[in-house]
Amino acid sequence: MMLFTPDDYDSKGQLRLPLTFWLILLLQARTWVLFIMAGASRQQGAELLELFYPDRNIFWMGMALGIPAAVGLLLTGYRQRWPTLWQAWRWVLCVTLLLNLLLMLWQSGQESDILLFALWLPALFDLVALLWLLLSRRLKACFNAQLNQTE
Template sequence: MLKLPLSYYDESGRILPPRWLYSVFILLCIDWLAFIFSLASRTQTSELLAFFYPQKESLGLGLLASLPVFLALVLVSQRERLWKKGYLNWRRWVIPLAQIGVVLLLCVQLYYAMHHHWGFEYITGVKMAFYSIALYAISKSRHLKWMVEDWKAPNP
């Protein structure tokens, strides 16, 4: 008996990541996207970074905090290559890396709230709500747990 509908399995019978996972990972790594896009515009890199990150330390903190989520995204997206090379233990790190990254991102937002004397800002509130929902979804998702369990053995 299948745990999920047939559309959630790939051709070799492995459980695919949930559809929402890539979207959540990309939104959690928004600092990386802003950094990469600013580097793509070589003539205006410093102006773009100053626009998105008026405080100089905010980019560095955001990149460091979202690094575990970025690593989880890379692991999930490169799963076929890792399986072909015989690596299997990486699968256990997907959920903990994502959880650690979200907690670090929440801590960064708390740091900014404290730095601004606990004054309410809409963007901080939206980010904290999104990070809390993402942490809950990643922690409680049966689909993710089943996916990690299913990825333990190589398929022929």
């Protein structure tokens, strides 16, 4: 039984990663993206970082939690060379999203207004991304070495 069409595979015979996977990596590396944007805007870069991350500790935690997504971007090109590492990386990304959610819960507990929209919107996106990483049949197949190759 064929789960995917021939168009779902690239020229190497690997199952193509879905667009939502790339969006999840960008979501996880959002602090890095903001840091790059702030660096490009030299005059208002510090103000931009201060707007989104008034607490520097949260900024550094966001940078640290974005590292697995950056490594995941690099690993996409080495799926065939390092299949064991690639398979495990799905779980690393899931744990990172879970840590992001816990950080948001802790951060909202530190704020006086527990229903702060600016904190809960990224947490909602993290939760949806986590569920998608866990439940998507196509993404599971992309991380599974046996299902990833054309037969």
